[in-house]
Amino acid sequence: MNFKNKIILAPMVSVNNIAFRKLCSDYGADIVYSQMIDSVGFVRGSRRLVDFYDEKNLISQFLGNDPKSIVESALGVADKVIGIDLNLGCPHSNVVGRKCGSYLMKFPKRIGDVVKGLVKNVDLPITVKIRAGYDKGHINAVSIAKLCDGEGVSAIGVHGRARTVNYMTPVDYSIIKKVKESVGVPVIGNGDIFDGESAKKMFDSTGCDSVMIGRGAMGNPCIFDEIKIYLKGKNSKKVDKKRMFLRYLRYCKRYEVAFVEIKKQAQWFTKGMVGGGEFRLRMNDAKSVDELKEIYSEI
Numbered sequence: 067m068n069f070k071n072k073i074i075l076a077p078m079v080s081v082n083n084i085a086f087r088k089l090c091s092d093y094g095a096d097i098v099y100s101q102m103i104d105s106v107g108f109v110r111g112s113r114r115l116v117d118f119y120d121e122k123n124l125i126s127q128f129l130g131n132d133p134k135s136i137v138e139s140a141l142g143v144a145d146k147v148i149g150i151d152l153n154l155g156c157p158h159s160n161v162v163g164r165k166c167g168s169y170l171m172k173f174p175k176r177i178g179d180v181v182k183g184l185v186k187n188v189d190l191p192i193t194v195k196i197r198a199g200y201d202k203g204h205i206n207a208v209s210i211a212k213l214c215d216g217e218g219v220s221a222i223g224v225h226g227r228a229r230t231v232n233y234m235t236p237v238d239y240s241i242i243k244k245v246k247e248s249v250g251v252p253v254i255g256n257g258d259i260f261d262g263e264s265a266k267k268m269f270d271s272t273g274c275d276s277v278m279i280g281r282g283a284m285g286n287p288c289i290f291d292e293i294k295i296y297l298k299g300k301n302s303k304k305v306d307k308k309r310m311f312l313r314y315l316r317y318c319k320r321y322e323v324a325f326v327e328i329k330k331q332a333q334w335f336t337k338g339m340v341g342g343g344e345f346r347l348r349m350n351d352a353k354s355v356d357e358l359k360e361i362y363s364e365i
């Protein structure tokens with residue numbers, strides 16, 4: 067696996083279950099990331115988010131700050147994935163409070179220890195997903211990226227926002243460009259990609275090797291093919307969202323996805339549809355997959 071010219075599904079907790087990842091892969095995602103999995107919980111035996119079966123393009127993302135737990139977790143899934151990612155970007159206070167995710171951007175030495183442990187002990191490509199920095203006063207993506215490159219990672223994902231910058235502020239392409247110019251390994255540009263045009267903008271503005279899409283894929287897994295077609299200069303065909311949703315339901319059945327999760331995703335699929343708001347309200351009250359199908363059939 068190389069990390070060049072890839073259109074990638076970003077890790078998203080509460081979104082990237084097996085059915086959604088499969089659907090994204092069917093619609094062109096070259097690589098899919100798992101939800102972030104807590105390495106401490108994993109080592110203690112929790113497998114709640116480890117819904118790994120038969121994917122050929124899955125990278126498992128782990129959260130943590132203890133090299134031993136992260137290596138043990140990575141080895142625990144190594145036969146089911148094509149790579150391991152270290153989460154250095156999660157901004158949530160409960161994660162930062164545990165000195166994990168974006169908190170680690172302030173502690174290069176610890177990042178080095180974790181990455182070194184992974185590269186030495188796990189016979190798979192290791193990637194990191196970083197942010198521009200911890201906050202606006204500490205924009206250090208370049209030095210963290212260089213450190214990870216030196217420790218032997220296979221690619222570096224960069225979300226071009228600091229931890230304290232919310233989605234209302236546009237992604238900062240310049241920091242991703244600086245990272246790209248500073249390291250030898252492939253760089254994956256991430257942030258604000260919602261269609262072919264914004265994907266091209268990410269490639270052109272930063273020189274990144276691959277792009278990673280988060281929110282733009284929610285309820286819209288066909289974005290990966292759409293981007294590929296756009297980048298080839300062609301017009302994409304309209305995708306039948308109903309068919310896509312039925313395919314999603316088949317995966318949910320096959321992998322026994324919980325109904326609450328199915329319902330949440332079902333609502334995202336109505337995003338941008340005429341009358342979508344009303345359908346979402348009705349879906350709220352649905353009690354079964356058949357009810358969801360019935361509501362969908364009226365759309």
Ligand SMILES: Cc1cc2nc3c(=O)[nH]c(=O)nc-3n(C[C@H](O)[C@H](O)[C@H](O)COP(=O)(O)O)c2cc1C
Binds near residue numbers: 102257258
């Ligand atoms: C619902 C949701 C869940 C997320 N979960 C994770 C996660 O588990 N790990 C991670 O590194 N980033 C996570 N992110 C951040 C995304 O991977 C991505 O970096 C960010 O949304 C910017 O990309 P976008 O503009 O394409 O959404 C999450 C984002 C969203 C919206």
